Amino acid sequence: MAAPTRAACRLEGRNWFVRGFTTHDNAGGRDPKADGSYNLGFLGAFLQTQIAPNFFVPVPTGGTRPGSYAERYFGTYAAVYNQAYNANGRNADAAALTARNAANANAPLLQPGTPEFAAARDKIIHDPTPGQGARLILRSILNEGSGQYTYRNNFADVTFGAAYRQFLLGSDGSLFEDTKDGDRIKNYEYGAYAQASKTLLDDHLKLAAAGRVDRFQNFGTAFSPRASVVYSLGADKDQNFRASFSRAFRAPTQNDQYIRLDVGRAILLGNVSGGFQGYTSALGSQLATGQPVQFDSYQYSAAALKLEEVNSYEVGYRAQFAKKLYVDVDYFYNTYNNFIATQNFIGNIDGSRPTPAQVAAAAPARFQSNALPTRVIQIAANVDQRVQSQGAGITLSYAFAPELTVSGNYSYNDLITKEFKVGTQSFFNTPRHKFNFGLDGRLLERALSYNVNYRWVDAFLYESTFATGTVPVAHTLDAQVGYTLKSLHTTLQVGGTNLFDSANLQVYGAPSIGRIVYAGLLFDIK
Known part of the structure; x- marks a missing residue:
C-alpha cells in the first residue's frame, strides 16, 4: 500500500508567516494487479461467501445453484442442531456443541493458511466491485494555504490571518459518490480571523478578543467569536484566574458529506444534497411480527447537513506556591446546536420515502439487498435537540528537589444529554474518568x-x-x-x-x- 505524498513550503519573518502544502493520497491505485488499500470487514465477509467446491443448493424454481462456504457450514449446522436438540431432551447447549463439531468436520469454512484461502483473499483484496470485492481506490488531493501577521504597538497586539483549503476527492466510486471515469469531487472552505489582546493594571489583567469568519461551499458563512480574561495576583503573578467564552463551528467531515459505501448491513451515504425521507428502523422489527403496520407512525426525515455549533464556557485557576507546588484547576460547559450524529433508518437510496410495496419487497432481505432501492441507510445528520457536555480537570505537581518531582492529573468528561432519538449515535467516544501519576527528576549533577x-x-x-x-x-x-x-x-x-x-x-x-x-x-x- 502506497503512503500519501506531501509537499510543503513555508516562509516566515519576525511577526508573519505564509505556508502551503499539498497532500496526495496514493493508497490504492487503479491497477488490479498491484497491492493497495482494502476494507478488512468486506474481506472477512466475502471470504465465506466464495463458492464451495462440489456444493449446490436448491432454488425455488427447480434445479440447483453453486453454494458458498457459509451456506454449506450453516446448512450443516442447522440440520445437525435440529436432530441433536430433539435427541438430547431439548438441551440447547449440547445440541449447539454437536452441531458445531459436525459443521467444522464435514463442512469447514475457508481456513487461513490453505491455498484456497490465499487464492480467495488475493482475489477479494484486488477487486473493487461493490458487493464482491474489498479493494478501495483512494486518490484524493488536499491543497491548503494559510498566512498570519501580528502587529504590535503600545496600545494592543493585533493578529490577522487567513486560510484556504481545497478537497479533491477521488475513489472511483469505491468510497465516495464519484465515478471511475468522472472528475474528482471538488469541495472548499476558506476563512479569515483577527485577534487583539491588551494588558492593564500593571500587566495583572489581560483581555483578549478574537473573531473568525469562514465560508464553506456546502454550508455558507459562519462567524466564530471568542473572548477571554486573565487576572493575576501577587507581585510575581503566581496566582491566575481565567474565564473565557467561545463559539466554534464543526464542519461535517468529507465522509459525512460524500461517502457512498455499501457495508452489507447498511449503505452509508453522504448528506449534503436534499436530505432523506423514510421510516425509523423500528419499522423492520414491527414487520417481522406479521401484524398490521401503520406506516405513518414510523415516518423519518432528515434535512441536509448543517454546521455543528458549540458554545463553550470555561473557568480556571492556576497557581504556584513557594516555587514547589503547582496547581491548575478548570471546568468547562458546552452546549451544541445542530449536533452531528449518525442515524440509521429505512429509505430509498435516492432520498425518497419508500412506498409500502417497496418496503414489502425489501423486508425479506432485511433491507440489505443491493439489488433493491430500499435499504437500511446510515447518514450523518443534525440532531434536532440541544446537546450538552461538561468536564473538569485538576493538575498537581510538587518539586521536592531537582532529583524528584511528583505530579498527577485527573480529568472528567461527561455527555450530559443521555437520550437521543432512536437510531442516533453521538460518537462522543470519550472516557468519563482518567488520571496520570508520574515521577521525574535529575541525578548525578543532572x-x-x-x-x-x-x-x-x-x-x-x-x-x-x-x-x-x-x-x-x-x-x-x-x-x-x-x-x-x-x-x-x-x-x-x-x-x-x-x-x-x-x-x-x-x-x-x-x-x-x-x-x-x-x-x-x-x-x-x-
Whole structure:
C-alpha cells in the first residue's frame, strides 16, 4: 500500500508567516494487479461467501445453484442442531456443541493458511466491485494555504490571518459518490480571523478578543467569536484566574458529506444534497411480527447537513506556591446546536420515502439487498435537540528537589444529554474518568534524567460507523532514562511504553497496543 505524498513550503519573518502544502493520497491505485488499500470487514465477509467446491443448493424454481462456504457450514449446522436438540431432551447447549463439531468436520469454512484461502483473499483484496470485492481506490488531493501577521504597538497586539483549503476527492466510486471515469469531487472552505489582546493594571489583567469568519461551499458563512480574561495576583503573578467564552463551528467531515459505501448491513451515504425521507428502523422489527403496520407512525426525515455549533464556557485557576507546588484547576460547559450524529433508518437510496410495496419487497432481505432501492441507510445528520457536555480537570505537581518531582492529573468528561432519538449515535467516544501519576527528576549533577508515568483510563462506549462496543479499562506504565555525556554533547535514552504489556485498547474493534521499547541517541549540535 502506497503512503500519501506531501509537499510543503513555508516562509516566515519576525511577526508573519505564509505556508502551503499539498497532500496526495496514493493508497490504492487503479491497477488490479498491484497491492493497495482494502476494507478488512468486506474481506472477512466475502471470504465465506466464495463458492464451495462440489456444493449446490436448491432454488425455488427447480434445479440447483453453486453454494458458498457459509451456506454449506450453516446448512450443516442447522440440520445437525435440529436432530441433536430433539435427541438430547431439548438441551440447547449440547445440541449447539454437536452441531458445531459436525459443521467444522464435514463442512469447514475457508481456513487461513490453505491455498484456497490465499487464492480467495488475493482475489477479494484486488477487486473493487461493490458487493464482491474489498479493494478501495483512494486518490484524493488536499491543497491548503494559510498566512498570519501580528502587529504590535503600545496600545494592543493585533493578529490577522487567513486560510484556504481545497478537497479533491477521488475513489472511483469505491468510497465516495464519484465515478471511475468522472472528475474528482471538488469541495472548499476558506476563512479569515483577527485577534487583539491588551494588558492593564500593571500587566495583572489581560483581555483578549478574537473573531473568525469562514465560508464553506456546502454550508455558507459562519462567524466564530471568542473572548477571554486573565487576572493575576501577587507581585510575581503566581496566582491566575481565567474565564473565557467561545463559539466554534464543526464542519461535517468529507465522509459525512460524500461517502457512498455499501457495508452489507447498511449503505452509508453522504448528506449534503436534499436530505432523506423514510421510516425509523423500528419499522423492520414491527414487520417481522406479521401484524398490521401503520406506516405513518414510523415516518423519518432528515434535512441536509448543517454546521455543528458549540458554545463553550470555561473557568480556571492556576497557581504556584513557594516555587514547589503547582496547581491548575478548570471546568468547562458546552452546549451544541445542530449536533452531528449518525442515524440509521429505512429509505430509498435516492432520498425518497419508500412506498409500502417497496418496503414489502425489501423486508425479506432485511433491507440489505443491493439489488433493491430500499435499504437500511446510515447518514450523518443534525440532531434536532440541544446537546450538552461538561468536564473538569485538576493538575498537581510538587518539586521536592531537582532529583524528584511528583505530579498527577485527573480529568472528567461527561455527555450530559443521555437520550437521543432512536437510531442516533453521538460518537462522543470519550472516557468519563482518567488520571496520570508520574515521577521525574535529575541525578548525578543532572547528567542522569528519568521519568515514570502511570496512566489509568476508565471504560467507555465507543461508537463508529463500522462497530460499536465498550472499550475496557486500561492501565499502562511508561518509563524513560537518559544519560548525558556533556563533553560529547550526546544523550543516550532508553525507555518503553506499556511496560507490563497490559491490554490497552483505544478504539473498539482495533487491536490492543502492546509494549514498545526503544533506545536512541540525541546529539546537541551548536
